Amino acid sequence: MSETSGKVVHVAIIMDGNGRWARRRGLPRVAGHREGVKAIRRTVEAAVEFGIPYLTIYAFSTENWMRPPEEVQALMHLLVATIQEQAEELKKQGVRLRFIGHIDALPADAAEKVRWIERYTQGGERLTLVVALNYSGRWDIYNAARQIARKGTDALEMLKNPDDFKHFLTTADIPDPDILIRTSGEYRISNFLLWELAYTELFFPDVLWPDFNKEVLADILQEFHRRERRFGMTSEQLHS
Ligand code: FPP
Numbered sequence: 001m002s003e004t005s006g007k008v009v010h011v012a013i014i015m016d017g018n019g020r021w022a023r024r025r026g027l028p029r030v031a032g033h034r035e036g037v038k039a040i041r042r043t044v045e046a047a048v049e050f051g052i053p054y055l056t057i058y059a060f061s062t063e064n065w066m067r068p069p070e071e072v073q074a075l076m077h078l079l080v081a082t083i084q085e086q087a088e089e090l091k092k093q094g095v096r097l098r099f100i101g102h103i104d105a106l107p108a109d110a111a112e113k114v115r116w117i118e119r120y121t122q123g124g125e126r127l128t129l130v131v132a133l134n135y136s137g138r139w140d141i142y143n144a145a146r147q148i149a150r151k152g153t154d155a156l157e158m159l160k161n162p163d164d165f166k167h168f169l170t171t172a173d174i175p176d177p178d179i180l181i182r183t184s185g186e187y188r189i190s191n192f193l194l195w196e197l198a199y200t201e202l203f204f205p206d207v208l209w210p211d212f213n214k215e216v217l218a219d220i221l222q223e224f225h226r227r228e229r230r231f232g233m234t235s236e237q238l239h240s
Contacts, residue, residue: 005178005201005225010054011047011217012177012200014192015039017184017208030074035210037082046214048093048127050221054174056130058192062102062139076110079133083113087120096124100170101135102143130174137194144168171196179224181217183209199231 015036022032040057047055060075067075090097099114106114114133147168148155158164166172176196182188185206189197203220205212230238 005227005229008050008052008178008221008224010056010175010177011052011179011181012056012058012193012197013043014058014180014182014190015209015212016182016186018210020184021208021210029071030078032210033075033078037078039210039212041086042213043217044090044093044095044127044129046217048095049214050217052127054128054130054177056100056132056174056177056193058132058135058190060101060133060135061191062134062136063191076107080110080113083117087117090117090129091121091124094124094126095121096128097121098128098130098174099133100130100140100174101133102139103134106134128174130171132192135170136191137189137196138191140169140171141195143170166195169195176200179203179220181205181220183207183212199229201227201229 018032018036019029020032021035022029025031043057044055059079064075065072097117099118103111103114114131144165145168148159151158158167171193174196176198177193177200180189180193180197180200181203182190183205185204187204193200201224203223205216205220207216228235228238
């Protein structure tokens with residue numbers, strides 16, 4: 001095990017492959033999303049078991065509005081239904097939910113449910129489940145730039161070095177991910193956590209999201225601990 005990989009504090013996931021999972025079974029795409037929710041449940045349980053304090057999932061990007069309207073509607077419906085169904089169990093497990101993204105621009109019932117479950121689970125101390133919803137990395141950076149412009153020169157006091165920019169992002173109080181996983185064997189970031197992924201270790205397992213499970217996550221954690229994170233330094237510097 002490398003001494004430099006450190007403890008895993010935050011795992012972020014691009015849950016890709018729901019549509020392909022459904023198509024291979026001759027099912028509608030939404031069946032893949034429904035199965036994807038089960039994979040989220042399994043992953044939350046595994047993260048709690050492995051002692052990972054932050055898990056972020058990319059549930060809906062600002063670009064996903066371009067999907068067929070019936071799929072967008074089905075995803076919003078699934079989100080609201082899942083919050084309703086899972087709230088009590090998540091709270092019982094000590095899971096706190098946090099949403100990042102342009103929540104105010106969501107359909108009113110979805111925005112209300114999101115705010116409600118954030119309040120309902122706010123005492124959870126075992127795992128923070130961050131759901132990126134109507135989110136994109138560029139949107140978050142753009143949003144930060146607008147806040148800075150509004151503050152004018154006062155913002156300069158808060159921007160003493162590049163890392164201070166993070167104070168203006170919706171992820172301000174969330175540590176940057178140690179691990180990014182994109183399932184389904186595709187190699188893209190797709191506008192996810194663009195600022196935060198600067199030194200994240202990337203993993204692209206072939207498994208489709210509905211088939212993701214604890215064993216796949218355990219393998220990734222093992223591989224992570226074999227890697228050396230140098231953060232721009234040399235290997236010799238890290239070991240001296
Ligand atoms: C990507 O697969 C998946 C999504 C865009 C949506 C992910 C959403 C869920 C798993 C469920 C809803 C979330 C919550 C929090 C209840 P894809 O459709 O792009 O798959 P494909 O590339 O195989 O077509």
